[in-house]
Amino acid sequence: MLAVKNLDVAYGHAKVLHDVSFNVQKGQMAFFIGRNGAGKTTLLKTIMGLLKPQNGSITYQEKEISGSSPEQLYLQGMRYVAQEKKVFGNLTVRENIEIAAYSSREPLDRALEKVTGIYPKLKGFLNTKAGQLSGGQRQILLVGRALVGDSNLLLIDEPTQGLAAIVIEEVGRILSGLKDRVSAVIVEQNLAIVKRLADRIYILKEGKVAKEIVDKSEISDTRGLEEYL
Amino acid sequence: MIYTILYGFTIGAILYFISIGLSLTFGTIRVINFAHTLTYTIGVYMLLTFIGYYKGFFFISGSLAVLVVIPISYVIERFIIRRLYGESLDYTFIATFAVTLIGVDTIKWIWGVSPYPLSDPIGAYLAVWGMTFPLYRVFIVLIAILLFFALDLFFKKTIVGKIVVAALEDKDGVRCLGINVDKYFSIVFILGSALAALGGVLYAPISSIHPYMGLSVLLLSFAVVIVGGMGNLKGTFVSAFALGMVMAITARYWSQGAETMVFIVMAIVLIFKPIDI
Amino acid sequence: MDKGKPLQTRSDKFREPPAGLMSTPMKERRMTDFLVIAACFLLLTPILSAHRVTDFMIFCIFVMSFDLMYGYMGRLSFGHMLFLGTGAYCSGLFIKYVSGNPILAIFVGILGACALGMLIGLIIVRTTGACFSLINLAFNQIGFFLVLSPLRGITRGEDGFGVRVSSFSFLNFANPTFKYWFVLLCLLLVFYLLKRVTTSPYGILIRSIKEDETRVKFLGYNTFFYKWLTFVLAGCVGGLAGTLSALNYNFVNPNSMDVHSNVGVVFASLIGGAGNLYGALVGGVAYMLISNFLPIYIHRWEMFLGFSLLIIVFKFRKGIWGNIQGIWEYIQKRKGVGRPEEGEAVKR
Numbered sequence: 068m069l070a071v072k073n074l075d076v077a078y079g080h081a082k083v084l085h086d087v088s089f090n091v092q093k094g095q096m097a098f099f100i101g102r103n104g105a106g107k108t109t110l111l112k113t114i115m116g117l118l119k120p121q122n123g124s125i126t127y128q129e130k131e132i133s134g135s136s137p138e139q140l141y142l143q144g145m146r147y148v149a150q151e152k153k154v155f156g157n158l159t160v161r162e163n164i165e166i167a168a169y170s171s172r173e174p175l176d177r178a179l180e181k182v183t184g185i186y187p188k189l190k191g192f193l194n195t196k197a198g199q200l201s202g203g204q205r206q207i208l209l210v211g212r213a214l215v216g217d218s219n220l221l222l223i224d225e226p227t228q229g230l231a232a233i234v235i236e237e238v239g240r241i242l243s244g245l246k247d248r249v250s251a252v253i254v255e256q257n258l259a260i261v262k263r264l265a266d267r268i269y270i271l272k273e274g275k276v277a278k279e280i281v282d283k284s285e286i287s288d289t290r291g292l293e294e295y296l
Numbered sequence: 297m298i299y300t301i302l303y304g305f306t307i308g309a310i311l312y313f314i315s316i317g318l319s320l321t322f323g324t325i326r327v328i329n330f331a332h333t334l335t336y337t338i339g340v341y342m343l344l345t346f347i348g349y350y351k352g353f354f355f356i357s358g359s360l361a362v363l364v365v366i367p368i369s370y371v372i373e374r375f376i377i378r379r380l381y382g383e384s385l386d387y388t389f390i391a392t393f394a395v396t397l398i399g400v401d402t403i404k405w406i407w408g409v410s411p412y413p414l415s416d417p418i419g420a421y422l423a424v425w426g427m428t429f430p431l432y433r434v435f436i437v438l439i440a441i442l443l444f445f446a447l448d449l450f451f452k453k454t455i456v457g458k459i460v461v462a463a464l465e466d467k468d469g470v471r472c473l474g475i476n477v478d479k480y481f482s483i484v485f486i487l488g489s490a491l492a493a494l495g496g497v498l499y500a501p502i503s504s505i506h507p508y509m510g511l512s513v514l515l516l517s518f519a520v521v522i523v524g525g526m527g528n529l530k531g532t533f534v535s536a537f538a539l540g541m542v543m544a545i546t547a548r549y550w551s552q553g554a555e556t557m558v559f560i561v562m563a564i565v566l567i568f569k570p571i572d573i
Numbered sequence: 574m575d576k577g578k579p580l581q582t583r584s585d586k587f588r589e590p591p592a593g594l595m596s597t598p599m600k601e602r603r604m605t606d607f608l609v610i611a612a613c614f615l616l617l618t619p620i621l622s623a624h625r626v627t628d629f630m631i632f633c634i635f636v637m638s639f640d641l642m643y644g645y646m647g648r649l650s651f652g653h654m655l656f657l658g659t660g661a662y663c664s665g666l667f668i669k670y671v672s673g674n675p676i677l678a679i680f681v682g683i684l685g686a687c688a689l690g691m692l693i694g695l696i697i698v699r700t701t702g703a704c705f706s707l708i709n710l711a712f713n714q715i716g717f718f719l720v721l722s723p724l725r726g727i728t729r730g731e732d733g734f735g736v737r738v739s740s741f742s743f744l745n746f747a748n749p750t751f752k753y754w755f756v757l758l759c760l761l762l763v764f765y766l767l768k769r770v771t772t773s774p775y776g777i778l779i780r781s782i783k784e785d786e787t788r789v790k791f792l793g794y795n796t797f798f799y800k801w802l803t804f805v806l807a808g809c810v811g812g813l814a815g816t817l818s819a820l821n822y823n824f825v826n827p828n829s830m831d832v833h834s835n836v837g838v839v840f841a842s843l844i845g846g847a848g849n850l851y852g853a854l855v856g857g858v859a860y861m862l863i864s865n866f867l868p869i870y871i872h873r874w875e876m877f878l879g880f881s882l883l884i885i886v887f888k889f890r891k892g893i894w895g896n897i898q899g900i901w902e903y904i905q906k907r908k909g910v911g912r913p914e915e916g917e918a919v920k921r
Contacts, residue, residue: 115472117468117471117472136471137468137471137472137474138471138474138475138476141472141473141474142474146472147472149468149469149472153466153469155461155462155465155466155469155470156465157461157462157465158458158461158462162458163462165455165458166455166458166459166462166470166473166475167473169455169459169475170473170474170475171474212473216474328703376883379887385649385702385703385706386643386649386839386843386847387886387890389649389706389839390839390840390843390882390885390886391882391883391886391887393836393882394878394879394880394882394883394886395879395883396879397875397876397878397879397882398875398876398879398880400875401873401875401876401879402876404875405873405876511833515710515714515832518707522707550722552718552721552722553718553722555714555718556714556715556717556718559710559711559714559715560711560715562707562711563708563711563712563715566700566704566707566708566711567696567700567708570699570700570704
């Protein structure tokens with residue numbers, strides 16, 4: 068589904084990602100963990116086309132997409148859910164979904180079904196301004212909205228950040244339900260979630276892939292991972 | 297005194313028509329368009345031409361004038377404004393002012409420099425409370441109010457409006473939903489320019505027409521947008537009428553000071569609430 | 574990403590013209606500068622008239638004052654004419670009502686502009702960007718209105734008033750030749766002064782503020798004070814230009830404070846190349862030539878100017894001087910002359 072090779076990304080003269088390479092197979096969830104500032108958000112943004120890499124290639128569905136725009140990638144099934152749960156606060160929940168539906172040319176009721184399907188309680192909030200939702204509700208709205216249209220690859224940045232334990236459970240459950248339906252690259256700090264959902268884990272340290280973990284049991288020993296973080 | 301108030305409202309209405317486009321352009325594209333009132337001027341001159349053809353049918357000529365401005369503003373947006381995204385103020389100023397120079401000179405070329413008089417198209421009076429008000433001025437104010445509600449509806453109910461509202465809040469967010477935001481911002485720009493032309497058309501019969509008329513209004517519309525808040529629809533509406541009133545009242549007691557008073561208000565607002573550009 | 578271009582680090586911006594351009598030591602260079610500048614203006618004189626060139630020189634002084642704020646400090650003002658007008662009116666009124674002494678008049682003119690700059694600078698300098706531009710515009714407009722209406726008693730409003738200077742020993746302002754040399758001298762003095770200022774540590778500080786004010790603040794500098802100082806200095810020189818224009822025309826009217834004339838100064842600064850005293854001079858002359866002579870040859874000169882400006886903004890940002898410098902640097906590099914500039918990455 069997605070293959071990133073030797074990716075170099077810089078902000079002006081400051082290089083943020085060095086020679087990053089990884090793969091995501093169809094239906095798999097790859098998780099990126101690492102300290103703040105390691106470059107995880109930069110990585111997702113670059114894949115989505117919001118940033119241009121200096122070097123390297125990104126292959127999506129067997130096509131080279133490095134340099135494509137976010138608008139084009141959305142229409143090819145890529146979905147980016149940014150950090151900090153940014154919704155369109157001035158619009159209602161329904162309108163938030165309406166924009167996605169309009170863009171992917173999906174009938175609004177089908178789109179609404181997809182979103183409320185993963186979280187029926189959202190039905191009661193359809194006419195509420197999205198800015199008034201709680202953090203968890205917004206995150207779920209964003210994930211649901213990402214399913215509108217033909218979505219193939221989700222890029223999610225820190226979905227459980229700032230959420231209470233109960234809500235994290237809820238979000239985890241929802242993401243779990245998406246496994247095998249979509250592929251995903253998820254940035255996460257919550258190791259329990261990572262352990263539960265990941266098919267593959269990458270540790271990003273100072274812009275480089277410090278370690279690739281295939282065997283999830285390795286993650287239980289966080290002290291052992293210290294050197295990679 | 298009542299007349300002063302009416303005149304204040306009239307000026308306010310015209311300022312609203314002109315400033316709303318400027319405000320929207322800044323709120324969306326984040327470019328301060330110093331060529332904004334060029335479409336105002338073009339609208340007026342087009343009106344004159346069409347009135348010539350249509351033998352004085354003001355409303356048809358006026359509507360046509362506004363429509364003609366649409367492709368012109370598209371050209372300005374496509375070739376100039378779009379290149380000024382994220383540009384610093386000085387270059388934006390020079391570039392857009394250059395457009396004004398070109399535009400004004402073109403107008404002088406085609407229509408000449410001498411002022412044209414145009415008379416009140418309605419010419420009727422409203423007799424209320426023992427006083428007579430020019431109906432035309434009342435008409436202008438009513439249209440402005442209508443416009444306010446129409447714009448409100450547009451941004452709340454249409455998908456284009458909703459996309460713009462969303463993009464104002466989070467442009468990248470909208471882009472990541474597969475929508476080419478710039479295209480919608482262009483629509484907003486053209487809409488704003490057409491409204492400025494409408495303002496020109498409506499004001500033409502009660503003002504003096506000359507190629508530089510856009511420049512005198514430009515500075516005033518800046519004041520309106522700054523006082524009302526860039527990109528703030530309701531604020532622009534209120535500040536347009538407020539400043540219109542300021543002008544009318546100042547003009548009554550101190551005829552040359554009207555515009556200066558507006559600038560004083562603008563300066564005060566800027567000092568206490570500096571804008572972030 | 575452009576891999577061919579050398580990395581431009583911050584130190585680039587604070588350099589003087591590159592070593593290659595003038596490799597002679599400071600003092601000698603300055604003398605050369607003066608002679609070159611004086612020579613350029615002298616050369617123009619037989620082509621245009623002395624009176625015209627005097628005009629040009631006064632405008633160049635004004636452009637230099639504007640560029641101090643715009644090019645060096647990065648603040649675009651839409652109301653710089655306020656200082657020109659203040660200088661003109663202060664000195665004019667002084668001559669009319671107090672004394673015809675030209676030296677005192679010049680002093681009063683500059684003082685007036687200085688005082689104004691100090692006062693409104695306190696308010697204005699806090700702001701940046703469009704805010705700064707528009708507040709200046711507002712004050713300019715207020716000033717214009719003041720001389721037009723409320724102060725009409727002394728300023729004669731729209732009509733303006735004549736200014737007759739009395740001779741003071743060898744300073745005979747009635748003599749156009751004298752005026753010419755006097756203005757040229759002023760221009761060279763201003764140039765020298767500003768050159769010293771902009772290449773001093775203060776000048777570097779100002780440029781740092783333009784680039785990244787927060788960083789300079791963190792280094793402990795009171796940026797407000799330095800910005801204010803620059804504003805006042807720009808005002809003073811602007812006032813000098815105003816005073817000179819009053820003495821030159823023997824006349825003062827509200828046109829000296831006309832808001833719309835600000836456009837010309839901005840253009841001149843840009844055409845010549847902002848952030849550069851030579852650029853200010855080149856731009857000043859260029860703009861004066863354009864606005865005075867172009868209308869004669871090209872009927873639709875405003876349109877022509879408009880298109881030229883668009884081309885400059887989109888293609889030739891650095892202005893005339895900037896591009897000349899660029900070409901010179903390029904030639905030097907090709908020749909292999911001059912060391913690699915500070916901060917230039919080694920080409921791979």
